[in-house]
Amino acid sequence: MPHGKEVFHAGNANLGQLHESRWQWLEQVAGPAVALPTEYPDGYRVPQHRHSRSQLLHALVGVVLVTTRYGRWMVPPDHAMWIPAGTEHSVEMLGDVSMRSVYVMPQAIPGLPEGLRVVGVTDLMHSLIVESEKLPQGGVLEGRGGLIMNLLLHEIPTLPERPLGLPFPSDPRLSALCRRFVAAPSPHATIDEWADAAGMSRRSFTRAFQRQTGLSLSTWRQQACLFAALPRLADGEPITRVALDLGYDSVPAFITMFKRMLGTSPRGYMRGARENVEVARRLIGPVRLESSAP
Incomplete structure (x- = not known):
């Protein structure tokens, strides 16, 4: 080189x-x-x-x-x-x-x-x-x-x-709401609250969101919450704390979503992250x- x-x-x-x-x-x-x-x-x-x-x-x-x-x-x-x-x-x-x-x-x-x-x-x-x-x-x-x-x-x-993937809507009003959610996930906010914040009716909001992202708001928020969970789990935070902070009513519900999205459990993901750190240390010091x- x-x-x-x-x-x-x-x-x-x-x-x-x-x-x-x-x-x-x-x-x-x-x-x-x-x-x-x-x-x-x-x-x-x-x-x-x-x-x-x-x-x-x-x-x-x-x-x-x-x-x-x-x-x-x-x-x-x-x-x-x-x-x-x-x-x-x-x-x-x-x-x-x-x-x-x-x-x-x-x-x-x-x-x-x-x-x-x-x-x-x-x-x-x-x-x-x-x-x-x-x-x-x-x-x-x-x-x-x-x-x-x-x-x-x-x-x-x-x-x-x-x-x-986490597609963002092209409408600036919807995109601003999505960026705000990614920065501070609030999974208990309802569709009506999102629609009101965007200045739209519930029907117009849901149609626009689906059309521009290809996802329902519920599915999009699940993926956004996964985005928020991954760095915290990689840092070794307890699964229970991460799940509850992200609005899940129970740890099993969070684990089920995690497995469906990533093909492994949160514990398996954390174990893999630790093993990769050890591999990297052996390879590069x-x-x-x-x-x-x-």
């Missing part, structure tokens, strides 16, 4: 230049796929950008929020975000993040996903991503390296999609705010 290891400190004035350098390098490099690791501090935001390669963005540690014109997607540990080539997006770090991204040529193999999606990362894919970052980058790989990258590419279409990418 054209650059050595760069330190990524919060407030470093050169961060934007470092990202520009990486994006320019990605536009020129050969090979069907390139794997790059990056360590980010809590709260860091990668500004809106796009590239000619698709990106499989995987948070080994931490939670990531990806924003596009189509909505917002939460990417917790054990998951990845598939971002098709040419899609403008920004990325916000919710906690210290150990990120692993695989940048893929759109025609690398047949059957790659065409749309934005959050996917579950299988044990096999997790191992392939970790191994791929150790390979020489910037050319066509042969031997063991070629086999690893080829298998990684063919695993991408098989990854299970997870419903972690104590979490450092640095990058080995261009």
Whole structure:
């Protein structure tokens, strides 16, 4: 790669230049796929950008929020975000993040996903991503390296999609209410209260919300509450406290929703987050705010 290891400190004035350098390098490099690791501090935001390669963005540690014109997607540990080539997006770090991204040529193999999606990362894919970052980058790989990258590419279409998107309505009145809810979830507010706040009748509100987001208000709020729960669970907060704070009448109701949305229980999610921290420590040592990418 054209650059050595760069330190990524919060407030470093050169961060934007470092990202520009990486994006320019990605536009020129050969090979069907390139794997790059990056360590980010809590709260860091990668500004809106796009590239000619698709990106499989995987948070080994931490939670990531990806924003596009189509909505917002939460990417917790054990998951990845598939971002098709040419899609403008920004990325916000919710906690210290150990990120692993695989940048893929759109025609690398047949059957790659065409749309934005959050996917579950299988044990096999997790191992392939970790191994791929150790390979020489910037050319066509042969031997063991070629086999690893080829298998990684063919695993991408098989990854299970997870419903972690949070589309925002285009109407500024509805969008403002949604942003307010994400900042401070209040699940006991009724549809009538939302409609009144938007200055709309209940019928007009429900129709507009469904049309602009593709979701009912109830389903949208469930997903927004899940957004709010993930960083807290990753930080080790008790499940009961998180469930009650988010307005659930019982912990079993929260667990049922969590399993349906994520395919695992809150306890399983917390265990996976802790295990990923240990894996990261073994791979990279104590979490450092640095990058080995261009």
